[in-house]
Amino acid sequence: MKNHSRKVPKIKMAIWGIAIILFSACSPQLHKSSSFELLSIDPLTTIDKDFEEIIAPYKVRLDAEMNKVIARSEKELTKGGKGETALGNLVADLQKEFSQEKFNLPVDISVVNNGGLRNSLPKGDITVGNIFELAPFENFIYILELNAEDVKRLGEYAVKGKNLGLTGLHLEAKENNLNILTVNGEALDHSRKYLVAINDYLANGGDRMDFLVDLPRVKSSNILMREMLLDKIKALTTEGKKVDAAIEGRQIYK
Structure with missing residues (x-):
């Protein structure tokens, strides 16, 4: 220094x-x-x-x-939870929806690192500043192509670290051993490829996700996760909806 x-x-x-x-x-x-x-x-x-x-x-x-209010929430959305969190589910869901719409790609799975979500979203008014506090890093949205074995490694990583928000990927584990893994309700298909929305930090090996580094990049965008959140949350307000999410049993640990 x-x-x-x-x-x-x-x-x-x-x-x-x-x-x-x-x-x-x-x-x-x-x-x-x-x-x-x-x-x-x-x-x-x-x-x-x-x-x-x-x-x-x-x-x-x-x-x-x-200080501009862009949305409202019925409850505070936090990172409280074991792996799966209400806030992680929200961001992963919005990232998947945004990526499908923006890139016109059939995204199967969306992944966010809970550590990259730096603040909660409050109950009541949500401002532009709240989104900047939630996503202060310059993380860009990428789309990766994974085969079945890659998806399994992703699931095993999630079980071990319990630090990811996931959409499209359901897993159950006992004593840190992955027992059940499905993609959108279906068993892994070893004959197909899966598209995963994720940020560039993780795609480039951040948080020890080295197994993602050499995977094909279907899309390497310059769209910030923060921009995605602002876009999708404003859209919810336009549709007359409030920001909401919950822990749903996407990740079950015994």
Whole structure:
């Protein structure tokens, strides 16, 4: 980590650059990059007053955008649960629906990592800011092609880690041994391929999912999971529906 002076306009420039992007007339194409720089800050860090004046108008606009109500929920949706969670089910469901609609592909399974969901969705009003808090990472949606053995490895991984939200994949396990696995209610078919919606972090081996790295990429999109959530949750409101999900027994551990 590099040492920096206690004035940190570079940090504020990065933060409020996001605000400028949000309110630009045209939305730019996002590009994945591994470049980054760690900047040291602490409670003694002072505010650059000149820069604060420059960004003040953007902050007002950003706050207004983040506080926009886009949906309502009957209850708080959290990551509480053992593997399967209400929040994980919601995000996995929306990712599957979005991917089928956006890419015109028959997606069989949708996978999200519960660790990547960084906040709950509150009961009552859901704002744009809530979605940014839920999905702060720049995770892009990918579609992978798996054979039956790959799907089985995915199920075994889910049983071991108990850290995935799943749609389309039902599994039952006892003492961490996978006993039952079905895809959309059917046994694995070793003669066919399965399409899986997942984020690029997991597809590229994140969370020790190395077995996904060399699998065929049917679609490597530049669509953020956060954008997907905003799109689908706004659509629910347009349809007169509230945001809701529950633990349904998609993953059963004994």
